Amino acid sequence: MTQSARELQTAFTSLLATPALSRAGSPETFHLVRRHQNRLGEWFDTRLGYRLVLSATTARLVRLASPAGVVSPGPFEPVPRRALVLALLAAAVAEDADEITSTQELSDRVSVLSAREEVGVEAYDPDRFAERRTFVQGLGMLLRAGALVPLARRDEDAREGWAHQRDQVGGAYQVQREMLLRLVHPANLTAALGADPHGPRPDGPGGHGPADAAEHPARFGVMRRIVELPVCLVADLAPREQEYLAGQRPRIAQWCEEMTGWTLEHRREGVALVPDHEGGTDLPFPRPRARDFAALMVLGELVRAAPPAGSAAPVVSREVLLDAADRVRTTYPRAMTKDLAGRDAVADRSVELLVALDLLRPGPVPGSWHLMPAAARFRDPAVSVGGPQHDEAQPRPENQSALFDTEVFS
Structure with missing residues (x-):
């Protein structure tokens, strides 16, 4: 295998695991994505129906909606709903914050914003320990997404100290405004409003013209299940998807190996893409516990x-x-x-x-x-x-x- 092929596989699987990347937060992976953006964009678009959006400082893989619905397992231990709400509020106020901000400043801004009647959420109360802990969880989501970049190594300790009122600042961050804008993609909003998020597709290489317009929903449904789920079972597929899987098994296997380097196992009940290391899944099993x-x-x-x-x-x-x-x-x-x-x-x-x-x-x-x-x-x-x-x-x-x-x- 060539160095270029290995880099493509690393970039592809990294985007599946972390769909929002920034140059500041993940410089090595971001460099690979930028280097191979054309090929990666073609793979995601034509094989999975996803969209890769890049700028000079950010990379965002947008999992566009499909007629089959969301094909992605939820997290095994999801963060509380309240943490999600506070993360969204923190993202909103971070847009108007200075380039350098802190946990305390974002907390103050969220407290003001959440108290406004038109926002329509339960007001955030930073005087309560439980609320501060939940707010710290929400900030952690923005940090993992690359929307905030910590300025110190021990930022997690600082946030924990702030939650316990041992630290008045709670850590300082650089605001990545472009990444904040990338977290919600207009195409998904379009899909939520009932329109086709994929839009018209051009003819020719990399596009979906009339020749395969009827095929691509089945292709997307099968490929998304293979890439995103532990197992793609024939019984879970719609009739057109079953036909596509039965008729395109060699091509699907070749695509999977090309994109990931992993083996696609075929059995009577379905197929499974088996990673060659624990990092290839968000839930390794069994772990030593x-x-x-x-x-x-x-x-x-x-x-x-x-x-x-x-x-x-x-x-x-x-x-x-x-x-x-x-x-x-x-x-x-x-x-x-x-x-x-x-x-x-x-x-x-x-x-x-x-x-x-x-x-x-x-x-x-x-x-x-x-x-x-x-x-x-x-x-x-x-x-x-x-x-x-x-x-x-x-x-x-x-x-x-x-x-x-x-x-x-x-």
């Missing part, structure tokens, strides 16, 4: 207890889940931490994680779950006891299974 270990062991019990693969995903009842949790607690008692005390806790914590990974889905009745095909990837995990750098009482899972427990596409 008790919660992941318990979820993996519970999943293994459920897979073993499931009936032979058929046309429908097996249904797991609450009773079956609790029995699996009991077996895990009995087999590995020293691996159960305080938050896993009791079989209900093991079951509930496991379900939260497995649902986020799309290994379980809500079943036909409350308290039941569908065991999804990709769960077979984690059948019979091997367990070893940690060495000197690990707690010897903490088993460590090692997954060595294949993706699906069915034959490869013919």
